[in-house]
Amino acid sequence: MLAQQIVNGLSLGAIYALIALGYTLVYGILAMINFAHSEVLMMGSFAALGAAALAPSMFGTGVLALAGLFAASMLAAGALNATIERLAYRPLRRHSRLTPLISAIGVSIILQNAVFLWVSDQSLAFPQPLSGDAFTLPGGAQISALQALTLAAALALMVLLHLFVEKTRMGRAMRACADDLEAAGLMGVDADVVIAVTFFVGGALGGAAGVLYSMSYGSTKYNLGFLPGAKAFTAAVLGGIGNVRGAVLGGFLLGFLEVLSAGYIPNGAQWRDVIAFSVLILVLLARPSGLLGERVAEKV
Amino acid sequence: MRRLLSHRHAPALLFAAALTLPFVARAIEFSFLTRVGGVVGLMMLLSLGLNMTLGYVGLFDLGFIAFYAVGAYGTAILMRAHVPAPLAAALAVAAALAMRALLGVTILRLRGDYLAVVTMGFGEIARLTLNNLDAWTNGPKGLQVRPWRPLAFLGAIPGLEFVRKESNVQFYFLIAAAVYLAAEASRRLENSRVGRAWVAIREDETAAQLSGIPVARYKLLAFTLSAAFAGLAGSLFALWDQFVTPESFVFWESTLLVAIVVLGGMGSISGVLLGALLLGGIPLLMEATLSPRLIDYRYLFFGLILVLMTLFRPQGLLPSARREAELSS
Numbered sequence: 313m314l315a316q317q318i319v320n321g322l323s324l325g326a327i328y329a330l331i332a333l334g335y336t337l338v339y340g341i342l343a344m345i346n347f348a349h350s351e352v353l354m355m356g357s358f359a360a361l362g363a364a365a366l367a368p369s370m371f372g373t374g375v376l377a378l379a380g381l382f383a384a385s386m387l388a389a390g391a392l393n394a395t396i397e398r399l400a401y402r403p404l405r406r407h408s409r410l411t412p413l414i415s416a417i418g419v420s421i422i423l424q425n426a427v428f429l430w431v432s433d434q435s436l437a438f439p440q441p442l443s444g445d446a447f448t449l450p451g452g453a454q455i456s457a458l459q460a461l462t463l464a465a466a467l468a469l470m471v472l473l474h475l476f477v478e479k480t481r482m483g484r485a486m487r488a489c490a491d492d493l494e495a496a497g498l499m500g501v502d503a504d505v506v507i508a509v510t511f512f513v514g515g516a517l518g519g520a521a522g523v524l525y526s527m528s529y530g531s532t533k534y535n536l537g538f539l540p541g542a543k544a545f546t547a548a549v550l551g552g553i554g555n556v557r558g559a560v561l562g563g564f565l566l567g568f569l570e571v572l573s574a575g576y577i578p579n580g581a582q583w584r585d586v587i588a589f590s591v592l593i594l595v596l597l598a599r600p601s602g603l604l605g606e607r608v609a610e611k612v
Numbered sequence: 613m614r615r616l617l618s619h620r621h622a623p624a625l626l627f628a629a630a631l632t633l634p635f636v637a638r639a640i641e642f643s644f645l646t647r648v649g650g651v652v653g654l655m656m657l658l659s660l661g662l663n664m665t666l667g668y669v670g671l672f673d674l675g676f677i678a679f680y681a682v683g684a685y686g687t688a689i690l691m692r693a694h695v696p697a698p699l700a701a702a703l704a705v706a707a708a709l710a711m712r713a714l715l716g717v718t719i720l721r722l723r724g725d726y727l728a729v730v731t732m733g734f735g736e737i738a739r740l741t742l743n744n745l746d747a748w749t750n751g752p753k754g755l756q757v758r759p760w761r762p763l764a765f766l767g768a769i770p771g772l773e774f775v776r777k778e779s780n781v782q783f784y785f786l787i788a789a790a791v792y793l794a795a796e797a798s799r800r801l802e803n804s805r806v807g808r809a810w811v812a813i814r815e816d817e818t819a820a821q822l823s824g825i826p827v828a829r830y831k832l833l834a835f836t837l838s839a840a841f842a843g844l845a846g847s848l849f850a851l852w853d854q855f856v857t858p859e860s861f862v863f864w865e866s867t868l869l870v871a872i873v874v875l876g877g878m879g880s881i882s883g884v885l886l887g888a889l890l891l892g893g894i895p896l897l898m899e900a901t902l903s904p905r906l907i908d909y910r911y912l913f914f915g916l917i918l919v920l921m922t923l924f925r926p927q928g929l930l931p932s933a934r935r936e937a938e939l940s941s
Contacts, residue, residue: 345725347867400919407926410672410874417867418918425912542732542863549729579744586740589733593719596730600722 315451317575318568323459325567326466327528330521331544332551332559333473334393334514340490340554341510343409347416348396349518350541351423356389356519357438357526357536358427364439377441382465385519393515394508402504427534435531442527462524469520470560473513477556482509490554543570543588550592552605561603617882617930623799627792634781638774646780648896650852653787654845655892659872659884660794661841666870667879667932668807669834670814671720672728674866675735679839681861682708683846685742688755688856697760701847708843709836716835720828735866743858754857757850762786783852790848791885794841798881801837810834811879811934875921877928886929891918 331353338346363384364370370377400415442461446454477483488496489506497503525540526532547566551558566588573587574580580587595603616622630649637645658680665671686704691697719730742749749755763785767776775781801807809830812820821827850856868891876887894917898910921929 339725343725345728400923403923404926408874408878410870410878411922411926414871414874415919415922417871418915418922421911421915421918425909425915429908429912546729546733549726553725582744583740586737586744589737592733593730596722596726597718600726602726 313575315449315453317571319449319453319455319459321568321571322564323455323462323567324571325564326462327521327524327540327563328544328547328566329560329563330466330469330517330524331540332548332563333470333556334518335545335548336551336553336556336559337486337510337514339548340556341486341493341507342401342405342412343554344401344412345416345545346393346511346514347413348400348419348423349393349514349545350537351420352389352393352396352515352537353518353522353525353541354427354532354534354537355392355423355522356385356515357522357532358431359388359519360385360523360526361436361438361532370441371439373441373443377439378461381439381441381523382520385523386516387519389519389522390512390514390516393511393518397508397511402507424534431534433534435533438526438530438532440527440530458524458527462528465520465524469517473517473556476513482506486510546589546592549602550595552602555602555604555606558602558604565603618933623792623795627788630788630791631785634775634778634784642900643778643780644900646778646784648893648900650780650784650787651896652889652892653784653791654849655869655872655888656791656885657787657794657841657845657848658869659876659888660791660798660881661838661845662869663873663879663881663884664798664801664810664834664838664841666873667884668802668810668814669831670878671831671835672724672870673731674728674863674870675731675733675738676838676842676869677861677863677865678735678738679708679712679842680846680849680865681738681742681858682711682839683843684850684856684860685749685755685846686843687847687850688757689748691757691760691850692755697762697851701844701851704847704850705840705843708839708846712839713832713836716832720831720835732863732866735861735863739858739861739863742861749858752858754855754859757854757856759854760851762851779852783848787848787852790844794844795881795885802879802881806830806833814879871918875918875925875928877931879934880928880930880932883928883930883932890921890929 331349334349334352335346338344338349360381363380367380370380396419400419401412404412404415442457444457446456447460448454477486485496485501485506486509488499488501489503493503496506521540522537526536543566544563547562548559549562550565551560551562569588569591570584573584577583577587599605633649634646637643637649658676661679662673662676665673683704686707687700690700690703695703715734719727722730743752745751759779761779761782763782764776766772766782767774809820809825812823812825813827813830817827849860872887872891873884875891876885877883895910895914898913899907902910
């Protein structure tokens with residue numbers, strides 16, 4: 313029973329962690345909560361659906377169909393996120409920190425309603441490219457093909473992100489900007505490009521999460537992003553917002569917390585979000601900058 | 613514009629003008645306008661409340677709607693226990709204040725966005741608790757509240773007979789008076805020793821502390837007082853609509869309030885009122901006036917308006933004079 317819960321918690325947490333990374337990357341550089349991130353992952357899932365509609369073989373099973381869904385979603389979500397930054401956040405960069413937050417809320421309303429009006433107000437069936445039965449793990453727990461894929465994909469993307477941030481020139485520029493945007497600019501880093509790349513990478517990770525999330529529900533909808541978006545944001549804060557390892561840790565913790573409280577507490581399914589948020593509050597009271605966050609003086 | 617608004621008699625004149633709305637609505641046979649006015653008034657009360665924490669002190673609160681819920685549910689539960697309406701409202705406001713103080717004592721040492729996410733968490737906990745505690749709140753089905761007609765006596769005045777039957781008009785007057793009093797209270801606080809301390813904390817918490825301002829105590833004061841406005845708004849809402857459900861207190865409402873305060877102009881009373889008028893009124897007016905072909909597009913338009921307003925007036929519609937002076941120096 314516990315082994316099964318651990319498997320379920322890991323695969324749910326992996327999705328939260330991927331989304332949380334998108335929040336934390338942007339926050340690390342601009343100290344801004346990208347409220348439109350939930351809609352970016354929703355749009356990614358719709359882009360995958362659109363690609364599948366154009367190439368019906370993607371509704372089949374197989375590695376190629378799977379790769380197609382991920383490519384469409386990640387590219388579209390990344391490009392969309394970078395476009396939103398260019399149009400709605402960049403003009404506001406010199407103003408109060410809360411101003412871009414408001415245009416982000418506006419963007420998120422626009423995207424939801426655009427899909428609602430022009431695509432569908434209903435749940436649409438999402439391709440299921442995976443076939444094959446669940447494996448039984450040594451502890452007696454079952455892991456479905458989708459759960460295995462979720463874990464593998466999330467792990468691979470996290471390793472890629474790590475290599476990108478730590479080993480490439482652009483990654484170094486990103487770290488410099490996160491450290492001090494102005495100083496990085498003076499050292500010849502083109503901050504606009506770095507920020508655009510950051511939004512693209514964060515959006516692409518969200519797009520991957522969007523595909524995994526839609527596959528786990530078997531469908532997608534115009535408001536699909538809200539719930540995982542809000543939870544992943546919570547996870548990013550839990551881990552210490554702006555901290556990449558913190559986002560991953562927070563995502564997995566939140567996934568576990570949800571699965572365990574639904575599984576072990578009477579009426580837990582009804583109360584699991586209450587429990588998750590209560591734990592968040594308690595953790596922050598004990599560690600006011602999140603689990604791995606640094607203690608920095610800040611102003612609103 | 614600002615000179616006009618800062619005139620000594622401007623608030624009283626605006627209040628008097630606002631009182632004519634039900635008569636105008638009656639004259640042009642568009643009684644829905646009075647209802648819009650009442651809803652906008654509740655938004656104004658809530659925004660003035662949030663302005664006290666977010667605008668004056670800079671405490672980023674993403675769960676303010678929870679205290680609107682406490683006011684509404686407190687009133688509804690007391691009304692069902694046959695408590696007279698004014699007493700129920702007073703007790704509900706007291707409950708909102710007490711809960712807010714308790715929350716403030718616990719979480720106010722968190723800063724910036726960490727405070728925002730904890731208040732968001734609290735807002736969700738409050739809504740889910742209302743949703744799940746069937747025995748007290750009847751869960752998602754909501755609670756019915758017995759009718760209360762506060763200003764029926766106005767019907768005895770010649771020319772005002774129509775007020776006796778129309779709860780929309782009665783509550784409109786009541787809400788307008790509450791907004792006027794809340795704005796007046798905000799103005800007096802803003803220009804007092806307390807208000808100056810709040811702004812000092814917003815601008816630089818460390819410097820304020822070093823200047824001898826008891827920062828923690830003043831933060832808690834602003835945080836707690838703001839709940840009085842939210843609780844009152846919630847209470848009026850429950851008495852007016854005679855029905856409360858957890859649906860009315862979703863996260864989106866809290867973000868809308870933040871948008872109103874930031875877009876109106878943080879710390880500016882007239883700005884916040886204008887923000888509430890626009891962002892609260894536009895969706896309702898679109899609902900009433902757009903042609904059937906366009907009505908589904910109203911939220912899309914609303915999103916566009918939000919983005920465009922932010923891009924064109926990033927400093928807020930009517931930024932507070934004090935804040936502007938600080939920023940330009």
